[in-house]
Amino acid sequence: MPRPIRATFDLDALRANLALTRAKVGRARIWAVVKANAYGHGLLRAARALEQADGFALLDLDDAVRLREAGFRHPILLLEGCFEPGDLAVAAEYGLTPVVHCLPQIEMLELSGLPVRLPVHLKLNTGMNRLGFALNEFAPALERLQRCTAVGTITLMTHFAEAETAGVKEPLQVFEAAASGIDAPRTLANSAAILRYPQTHADWVRPGIMLYGCSPLPDQSAEAIGLRPVMTLSSEIIAVQTLQPGEGTGYGRLFKAESPTRVGVVACGYADGYPRHAPTGTPVLVAGRRTRLLGRVSMDMLAVDLTDIPEAGIGTPVTLWGEGLSADEVAAAAGTVSYELLCALAPRVPQVEKN
Numbered sequence: 001m002p003r004p005i006r007a008t009f010d011l012d013a014l015r016a017n018l019a020l021t022r023a024k025v026g027r028a029r030i031w032a033v034v035k036a037n038a039y040g041h042g043l044l045r046a047a048r049a050l051e052q053a054d055g056f057a058l059l060d061l062d063d064a065v066r067l068r069e070a071g072f073r074h075p076i077l078l079l080e081g082c083f084e085p086g087d088l089a090v091a092a093e094y095g096l097t098p099v100v101h102c103l104p105q106i107e108m109l110e111l112s113g114l115p116v117r118l119p120v121h122l123k124l125n126t127g128m129n130r131l132g133f134a135l136n137e138f139a140p141a142l143e144r145l146q147r148c149t150a151v152g153t154i155t156l157m158t159h160f161a162e163a164e165t166a167g168v169k170e171p172l173q174v175f176e177a178a179a180s181g182i183d184a185p186r187t188l189a190n191s192a193a194i195l196r197y198p199q200t201h202a203d204w205v206r207p208g209i210m211l212y213g214c215s216p217l218p219d220q221s222a223e224a225i226g227l228r229p230v231m232t233l234s235s236e237i238i239a240v241q242t243l244q245p246g247e248g249t250g251y252g253r254l255f256k257a258e259s260p261t262r263v264g265v266v267a268c269g270y271a272d273g274y275p276r277h278a279p280t281g282t283p284v285l286v287a288g289r290r291t292r293l294l295g296r297v298s299m300d301m302l303a304v305d306l307t308d309i310p311e312a313g314i315g316t317p318v319t320l321w322g323e324g325l326s327a328d329e330v331a332a333a334a335g336t337v338s339y340e341l342l343c344a345l346a347p348r349v350p351q352v353e354k355n
């Protein structure tokens with residue numbers, strides 16, 4: 001029998017989160033962001049549940065080809081664009097939409113001699129300072145693309161650095177300065193901007209994390225937004241220890257009992273994708289009741305406090321995150337974000353679909 005750990009994917013929740021996104025963005029079309037193996041949910045599995053989206057956005061050319069070969073006819077956006085000339089031929093063959101964020105990518109298009117016109121997304125840097133043309137480089141870049149025989153529809157794009165915190169005022173001004181007077185579709189909003197700034201919805205939105213049922217906003221829970229968790233990481237208690245005051249558990253005995261403490265050992269560790277840096281106190285559900293992580297997370301196991309859950313023993317179900325305990329909360333306790341937890345789900349964890 002395999003270890004009791006598993007990741008369960010609630011595909012109804014994925015569809016419901018897409019529908020909620022649709023309700024929030026009105027007539028804007030939706031690029032469902034499925035990069036990083038659909039945030040750890042499985043690319044093809046997620047794409048099937050998200051087939052009502054208007055397009056898929058990801059990074060890897062190979063993943064785009066996998067979607068095409070699985071029969072998806074949606075537009076597919078390559079969020080970092082093409083890396084070498086050969087990629088353009090593949091993009092043309094499979095009907096992909098590359099982002100163009102730097103001059104070498106424009107040169108590649110000009111020299112490509114492609115027999116078709118590729119739709120592209122021209123990216124403006126509005127303060128993230130990661131990808132994209134600066135404001136003063138944008139118009140010349142756009143003119144070159146408009147003259148290029150390998151380029152079809154051009155969509156104007158930016159990505160916000162602080163939509164979940166400081167806001168979008170300044171980047172929006174920069175974007176308006178670059179885009180005003182240009183008759184082209186526009187895409188700006190990630191999940192945080194979708195939820196917080198309707199004025200950024202434009203022609204296409206690009207939700208990622210909200211589709212997977214987590215909140216992009218530090219001050220609003222996924223539940224309050226109406227999002228449903230898609231991935232649930234669960235396992236079972238496989239051993240029980242009773243600590244006397246002064247005794248510890250796990251490597252380094254980081255947790256030391258001050259009073260008699262009943263400890264459950266759970267079959268889940270950092271090799272399954274649970275964050276090793278999660279401290280004592282990180283929430284865990286045992287038999288549906290909230291308790292806390294104790295001491296250091298090991299490769300294959302972690303310890304939880306069963307002192308107030310006397311009915312729990314070997315075989316009792318444990319939820320690490322998902323239904324009943326948001327990955328956002330676990331991530332916050334561990335000093336990270338739900339994105340990282342979801343993406344880190346290890347391939348060794350058996351996967352189950354429901355709905």
Ligand SMILES: *Cc1c(COP(=O)(O)O)cnc(C)c1O
Nearest residue numbers: 033159190191192206207208209
């Ligand atoms: C990842 C990504 C998104 C989605 O971001 P979320 O915060 O997950 O909604 C949107 N746009 C771009 C360019 C991205 O890289």
